Amino acid sequence: MQLRLIHGWMIALIPAVLLLGVLTPVLSNSLLLLMERHNRIPAESSIWSFEPTLINQGSSSYWLYGEDRHYYFYFSYAEDQPYRLIARNNPCLGFDRHDVGTWCIP
Numbered sequence: 001m002q003l004r005l006i007h008g009w010m011i012a013l014i015p016a017v018l019l020l021g022v023l024t025p026v027l028s029n030s031l032l033l034l035m036e037r038h039n040r041i042p043a044e045s046s047i048w049s050f051e052p053t054l055i056n057q058g059s060s061s062y063w064l065y066g067e068d069r070h071y072y073f074y075f076s077y078a079e080d081q082p083y084r085l086i087a088r089n090n091p092c093l094g095f096d097r098h099d100v101g102t103w104c105i106p
Contacts, residue, residue, distance in 0.1 A: 025051045038062045042073050042083050054098055065098050074100040 029047045032039045038060060041050050045068040052063035066073040071085045084100060086092070092104035 025049070028052075032061065032063065036060055036062045040082065042066075042071075042085060044068075044071055044085060045073070067097065072097045072103075074103070076100075 026048050029041060029050060029052075032052065033041070033047075039062045041047050045066075049068040050066055050073075051068065052066045054063065054065040056062050056064055062075065063073075064075055066075075067088070069088075071087060074084045076082060076084050084103070084105065086103045086105055090104065092102060094102050095104075096102045
């Protein structure tokens with residue numbers, strides 16, 4: 001009886017986890033956080049909505065650029081400010097979301 005109950009929960013849990021993985025970036029973000037200690041999800045975003053858009057191609061797999069529904073992010077490596085952000089609806093001329101040099105922020 002107990003084995004059947006556990007089996008039923010597993011059958012329900014597997015599709016739920018797969019659905020989360022398809023509909024949100026939570027599984028890929030969790031994997032990135034587990035694999036690389038330098039990775040972090042910006043405080044202005046969440047593990048549910050942050051999406052890395054450019055990953056370092058070296059021996060470490062941390063994100064360089066990312067986005068969510070409201071902001072673009074750049075991982076700056078600085079101790080005092082580890083990442084920079086800019087609103088998705090920014091007024092910057094020549095803006096490129098993968099080139100922080102084009103971001104019109106101080």
